[in-house]
Amino acid sequence: MKETNRSWYFVERPTGEPDADCFELREEAVPEPADGELLVRVEYLSVDPYMRGRMRDAESYAEPWDVGDVLKGGVVGEVVESNDERYDDGDLVTGEGTWAEYGVLDADEVAPVDPAIADPPAYLGVLGMPGRTAYFGLLDVGEPIPGDTVVVSGAAGAVGSVVGQIAKLNGCRVVGFAGSNEKTRWLTDDLGFDAAINYQETDDYEAALAEAAPDGVDVYYDNVGGPITDAVFTKLNLDARVAVCGQIAHYNDESVPTGPRKLPLLIATRAKVEGLLVADYATRFGEATERLATWVESGEIEHRESVVEGLENAPDAFLGLFSGDNIGKQVVRVAE
Amino acid sequence: MKETNRSWYFVERPTGEPDADCFELREEAVPEPADGELLVRVEYLSVDPYMRGRMRDAESYAEPWDVGDVLKGGVVGEVVESNDERYDDGDLVTGEGTWAEYGVLDADEVAPVDPAIADPPAYLGVLGMPGRTAYFGLLDVGEPIPGDTVVVSGAAGAVGSVVGQIAKLNGCRVVGFAGSNEKTRWLTDDLGFDAAINYQETDDYEAALAEAAPDGVDVYYDNVGGPITDAVFTKLNLDARVAVCGQIAHYNDESVPTGPRKLPLLIATRAKVEGLLVADYATRFGEATERLATWVESGEIEHRESVVEGLENAPDAFLGLFSGDNIGKQVVRVAE
Numbered sequence: 001m002k003e004t005n006r007s008w009y010f011v012e013r014p015t016g017e018p019d020a021d022c023f024e025l026r027e028e029a030v031p032e033p034a035d036g037e038l039l040v041r042v043e044y045l046s047v048d049p050y051m052r053g054r055m056r057d058a059e060s061y062a063e064p065w066d067v068g069d070v071l072k073g074g075v076v077g078e079v080v081e082s083n084d085e086r087y088d089d090g091d092l093v094t095g096e097g098t099w100a101e102y103g104v105l106d107a108d109e110v111a112p113v114d115p116a117i118a119d120p121p122a123y124l125g126v127l128g129m130p131g132r133t134a135y136f137g138l139l140d141v142g143e144p145i146p147g148d149t150v151v152v153s154g155a156a157g158a159v160g161s162v163v164g165q166i167a168k169l170n171g172c173r174v175v176g177f178a179g180s181n182e183k184t185r186w187l188t189d190d191l192g193f194d195a196a197i198n199y200q201e202t203d204d205y206e207a208a209l210a211e212a213a214p215d216g217v218d219v220y221y222d223n224v225g226g227p228i229t230d231a232v233f234t235k236l237n238l239d240a241r242v243a244v245c246g247q248i249a250h251y252n253d254e255s256v257p258t259g260p261r262k263l264p265l266l267i268a269t270r271a272k273v274e275g276l277l278v279a280d281y282a283t284r285f286g287e288a289t290e291r292l293a294t295w296v297e298s299g300e301i302e303h304r305e306s307v308v309e310g311l312e313n314a315p316d317a318f319l320g321l322f323s324g325d326n327i328g329k330q331v332v333r334v335a336e
Numbered sequence: 337m338k339e340t341n342r343s344w345y346f347v348e349r350p351t352g353e354p355d356a357d358c359f360e361l362r363e364e365a366v367p368e369p370a371d372g373e374l375l376v377r378v379e380y381l382s383v384d385p386y387m388r389g390r391m392r393d394a395e396s397y398a399e400p401w402d403v404g405d406v407l408k409g410g411v412v413g414e415v416v417e418s419n420d421e422r423y424d425d426g427d428l429v430t431g432e433g434t435w436a437e438y439g440v441l442d443a444d445e446v447a448p449v450d451p452a453i454a455d456p457p458a459y460l461g462v463l464g465m466p467g468r469t470a471y472f473g474l475l476d477v478g479e480p481i482p483g484d485t486v487v488v489s490g491a492a493g494a495v496g497s498v499v500g501q502i503a504k505l506n507g508c509r510v511v512g513f514a515g516s517n518e519k520t521r522w523l524t525d526d527l528g529f530d531a532a533i534n535y536q537e538t539d540d541y542e543a544a545l546a547e548a549a550p551d552g553v554d555v556y557y558d559n560v561g562g563p564i565t566d567a568v569f570t571k572l573n574l575d576a577r578v579a580v581c582g583q584i585a586h587y588n589d590e591s592v593p594t595g596p597r598k599l600p601l602l603i604a605t606r607a608k609v610e611g612l613l614v615a616d617y618a619t620r621f622g623e624a625t626e627r628l629a630t631w632v633e634s635g636e637i638e639h640r641e642s643v644v645e646g647l648e649n650a651p652d653a654f655l656g657l658f659s660g661d662n663i664g665k666q667v668v669r670v671a672e
Contacts, residue, residue: 060604225599247600257597263561264583264593266611268396273609275602 001041001080005030007100008314010065014055017252017322022055023071023315031104032081038093038105039081045099045311045332046074046124047318048158052251061277071099071314074128076113076120077335083107094123099314101334117293118303125158125329126303127292133245133278134162134221135288139170141243141276142219146171149213151232154223156183158329159245161191162292163221165301168192172219175212177205177228179324186327191302205231216240225249226259233262240271252322304328337377337416337438341366344435344650346401350391353588353658358391359407359651367440368417374429374441375417381435381647381668382410382460383654384494388587397613407435407650410464412449412456413671419443430459435650437670447625454632454639461665462639463628466494469581469614470557471624474499475506477579477612478555482507485549487568490559492519494665495581497527498628499557501637504528508555511548513541513564515660522663527638541567552576561585562595569598576607588658640664 004027011024033039051073054065065071075097079087084107087093095110097103113123125131137159144150150167154160155176164174164187176187176196184196195212202208205228209217216237222229226249236242250257266273281288295301306326308317314332321330340363347360369375387409390401401407411433415423420443423429431446433439449459461467473495480486486503490496491512500510500523512523512532520532531548538544541564545553552573558565562585572578586593602609617624631637642662644653650668657666 222599225597229599244599244602247603250597250600257600258594259597261561261586261593261595262598263558263565263580263609263611264586266580266609267583267613268611270611270613270616272611273599273602275599275604275606275608277603277606280606 002030002101004028005100005102006311007098008071008311010055010067010069010071013057013067014252016254018052018055018319020315025312030102033083033104036084036107038079038084038087038107038110040075040077040093040095040097040103040105040110041080042075042077042097042101042103042311042334043336044076044121044124045097045314045334046128047314047321047330047332048073048129049246049248049251049321051318052322061279072096073099074124075103075105076123077103092120094128099311101311111289118296119305121305121307121329121331121333122296122303124331125305126162126296126301127289129278130158130329131162131292132281132285132288133276134159134166135292136278136281136284137243137245137276138163138166138219138221140281141274142167142221142241144170144172144219147173148218149173149175149215149237150219150221151175151177151209151213151217152221152223153177153228153232154246154248155187155193155196156327157223158326160221160223161187161303161328162301164193165191165295167219169295169300173213173215175209177224183327186304199228206234209235219243221245223248230260230262233260233265236265236269236271238269240269242271242273244273244275248322306330308332310334338366340364341436341438342647343437344407344647346391346403346405346407349393349403350588352590354388354391354655356651361648366438369419369440372420372443374415374420374423374443374446376411376413376429376431376433376439376441376446377416378411378413378433378437378439378670379672380412380457380460381433381650381670382464383650383657383666383668384409384465385582385584385587385657387654388658397615408432409435410460411439411441412459413439428456430464435647437647453629455641457641457643457665457667457669458632458639460667461494461641462498462632462637463625465614466665467498467628468617468621468624469612470495470498470502471628472614472617472620473579473581473612474502474555474557476617477610478503478557478577480506480508480555483509484554485509485511485551485573486555486557487511487513487545487549487553488557488559489513489564489568490582490584491523491529491532492663493559494662496557496559497523497639497664498637500529501527501631503555505631505636509549509551511545513560519663522640535564542570545571555579557581559584566596566598569596569601572601572605572607574605576605578607578609580609580611584658642666644668646670
């Protein structure tokens with residue numbers, strides 16, 4: 001074990017797109033776990049789009065970060081000092097930690113990682129918060145029915161790639177929007193999507209949708225917002241459901257974004273549009289984790305992680321989310 | 337009975353705001369009812385904002401009118417010739433007729449009018465389609481809970497005025513937007529709204545709402561769209577429900593209207609936004625009619641009709657809906 005611990009601190013609120021100036025790497029003493037706590041050597045750190053919201057000085061669903069705070073995020077790592085009888089040194093766990101080499105986690109708030117089910121970084125993706133978000137957002141808000149056409153934006157991301165596969169398991173036609181041919185190939189060739197639209201290669205999303213979703217859209221799982229979402233709304237079917245999970249196109253906006261009004265489209269379709277947050281389903285996390293693990297073990301759901309090497313590159317990994325660098329879940333490998 | 341029948345025809349599709357050129361009054365023979373039909377002398381004719389949609393050459397929830405069609409609408413009138421054993425000459429009925437002095441209605445599709453419960457024009461308002469729309473939209477889509485703050489736009493209209501009163505019966509705090517002091521006084525002094533905002537007298541709807549709805553908005557019943565709706569969305573509470581019933585601010589738009597994007601606001605609030613159409617509740621119309629009639633008879637729900645005199649003024653009565661001329665339900669008195 002090292003004597004010192006490197007940690008990323010939040011040192012400047014961004015205006016618009018965040019950059020390297022928002023982050024500062026500091027070296028400190030390795031923290032000591034109290035009773036009921038675990039010292040964890042971080043192997044993988046999660047960076048997620050929702051963290052952009054925590055950089056704002058405004059109350060929202062996630063507690064805002066204060067300037068001077070250490071950055072927080074999901075981690076997978078090895079217990080190196082346990083002050084809780086449920087865990088031993090050497091156990092692999094996942095939980096909410098910090099952007100650091102070592103973290104102290106409350107033993108009540110970690111979950112075990114079983115490498116026999118999936119490699120550890122998958123516990124930050126398909127078997128972690130993004131997988132649960134996909135599960136509840138699609139099934140509870142989207143309410144897919146076999147035969148429905150399900151459209152997913154951000155389809156090659158950590159959430160979208162799971163949404164599309166669960167929709168396929170539900171007997172739906174699945175169409176994904178993603179930002180490169182490598183991504184759209186992954187969706188159609190590996191994940192079984194019926195069609196995928198590379199939004200970088202066309203401006204006419206409505207025409208692309210008319211081809212990919214000729215029977216219109218019954219469920220739209222939105223991770224993105226912006227012009228893709230504008231186009232999908234014009235194709236909603238009667239009684240369509242829209243699950244608003246993310247709006248990454250707008251997270252860096254400094255003023256209220258404008259665009260086509262959508263409410264007039266809801267009357268004729270009687271569509272339902274609903275925002276969702278996975279934390280609301282906390283009492284049912286066990287259900288999601290069990291189902292997702294079963295699907296992952298059986299190979300019915302595939303997963304992929306984009307790995308950036310080294311804690312020093314964590315800010316770049318985070319910033320890359322806004323330019324679509326990742327395929328599947330973006331993680332940072334902090335240690336082997 | 338007269339020998340001739342005057343009827344309004346739809347003779348020109350409007351661009352933007354409709355005007356008198358869209359309508360033509362023609363004189364024809366009085367139609368003859370077939371078996372199972374009733375000849376009805378129209379006493380009151382309903383004009384409704386949704387009719388603007390029927391003037392477009394586009395499929396929507398209501399069948400579009402073709403140029404050259406006679407205009408259709410709800411009527412209340414007296415049976416003057418019955419070819420159905422269920423109705424006698426002299427009976428008062430309501431149903432879907434035409435903008436005319438006489439109309440032939442299918443006896444299967446009319447309902448009796450009981451002047452002991454309410455004056456005949458109320459059967460086009462609180463006891464007709466607008467009342468049922470308010471009932472199902474508020475209760476089924478809005479899902480009000482006692483203590484909720486319910487905001488209604490177009491609050492002094494046929495639908496909005498009923499929505500607010502049902503919300504009061506459900507133990508809610510009710511705030512209405514309306515376009516004159518006469519209207520806002522009616523809402524607060526006669527209908528029991530807790531607050532009413534005259535949107536003609538302020539541009540700062542958010543500030544007005546902060547005062548009128550200090551605990552935020554749990555249910556928003558939207559008849560209007562536009563800047564009022566933009567403001568209400570910024571005040572939605574956690575798990576708020578938005579019932580999108582009408583968007584009269586946009587019915588005359590010729591291009592897709594733009595405005596602040598609302599989906600980013602839905603994530604933090606997990607709000608649900610849903611379009612509604614009363615026709616979807618057809619199997620439950622009996623329930624609504626019975627409850628509404630009970631509330632009207634007991635005086636728990638008050639109603640008001642704005643009456644324009646004379647069939648020749650029906651187009652003006654319709655056009656006045658878009659400038660907010662009406663308080664309560666707008667009807668045209670065709671005959672005594």
